[in-house]
Amino acid sequence: MTMQFSVLASGSTGNAFYIGTEKERILVDAGLSGKEMTRLFSEIHVDPSSLSRILVTHEHSDHIKGLGIFARKYNLPIYANEKTWKAMESSIGKIALDQKFLFDMETVQTFGDMDVESFAVSHDAADPMFYTFHHHGKKVALVTDLGYVSERIKKTVEAADALIFEANHDVEMLRMGHYPWSVKRRILGDSGHVSNEDCAFALQDIIDNQTKRIYLAHLSKDNNMKDLARMSVTNSLTEYGFDIGNKLMLHDTDPKVPTPLYQVI
Ligand SMILES: [Zn+2]
Numbered sequence: 060m061t062m063q064f065s066v067l068a069s070g071s072t073g074n075a076f077y078i079g080t081e082k083e084r085i086l087v088d089a090g091l092s093g094k095e096m097t098r099l100f101s102e103i104h105v106d107p108s109s110l111s112r113i114l115v116t117h118e119h120s121d122h123i124k125g126l127g128i129f130a131r132k133y134n135l136p137i138y139a140n141e142k143t144w145k146a147m148e149s150s151i152g153k154i155a156l157d158q159k160f161l162f163d164m165e166t167v168q169t170f171g172d173m174d175v176e177s178f179a180v181s182h183d184a185a186d187p188m189f190y191t192f193h194h195h196g197k198k199v200a201l202v203t204d205l206g207y208v209s210e211r212i213k214k215t216v217e218a219a220d221a222l223i224f225e226a227n228h229d230v231e232m233l234r235m236g237h238y239p240w241s242v243k244r245r246i247l248g249d250s251g252h253v254s255n256e257d258c259a260f261a262l263q264d265i266i267d268n269q270t271k272r273i274y275l276a277h278l279s280k281d282n283n284m285k286d287l288a289r290m291s292v293t294n295s296l297t298e299y300g301f302d303i304g305n306k307l308m309l310h311d312t313d314p315k316v317p318t319p320l321y322q323v324i
């Protein structure tokens with residue numbers, strides 16, 4: 060079997076990502092309530108008790124809200140780096156020692172028939188990191204919650220078959236919107252979030268011949284809209300010379316509705 064994945068939920072209100080093979084079933088982040096997490100899995104017809112483990116990206120509540128309760132309910136091991144463990148420990152309740160595991164920054168761990176690589180992002184959390192997933196020559200990259208896309212990140216995620224990539228806000232909507240200036244500055248800064256424009260700008264260096272799908276993720280509910288994000292990224296990528304809609308597809312993600320399970324072929 061190939062890898063298959065679903066963006067279970069994405070946005071500032073909660074994030075969760077599922078990826079599985081024949082032997083390995085991974086959840087990345089559990090940013091919705093335990094009950095909502097169970098519902099998301101039932102919608103993609105994956106039994107949460109069949110999961111192998113949970114990987115954590117960083118301690119922001121939109122990534123760990125349901126982590127403790129979900130991990131206890133299904134007795135799942137949790138993986139995070141040391142600083143993230145420290146930063147989230149007080150908000151996830153008691154986790155048994157035999158459920159606690161380390162996943163160091165910039166390392167590769169082999170789980171069953173999948174290799175998972177962690178990489179650092181610039182974001183205002185203790186030690187935030189995201190992941191690429193490798194199985195039988197196929198590669199999927201998950202990249203959200205970052206202030207800017209460094210050359211190093213581009214190298215790490217390039218040539219992926221599928222990318223889940225942040226398109227957080229429309230810069231004009233954010234500027235004109237009602238957020239206090241300090242919050243606007245945080246979002247626009249180097250440790251905040253990637254805009255639609257910056258998303259497209261980074262993608263032009265990342266996309267290659269084998270890239271078939273891009274999921275626009277972590278959209279701000281106040282400063283972006285699905286249509287706007289898709290249009291903006293499509294227009295920019297078209298200007299850069301990419302043919303969107305044939306071999307390369309852009310997909311939406313949703314804060315509450317999982318994307319259909321996609322087989323990476
Ligand atoms: Zn987030």
Ligand SMILES: [Zn+2]
Nearest residue numbers: 117119182204
């Ligand atoms: Zn965050």
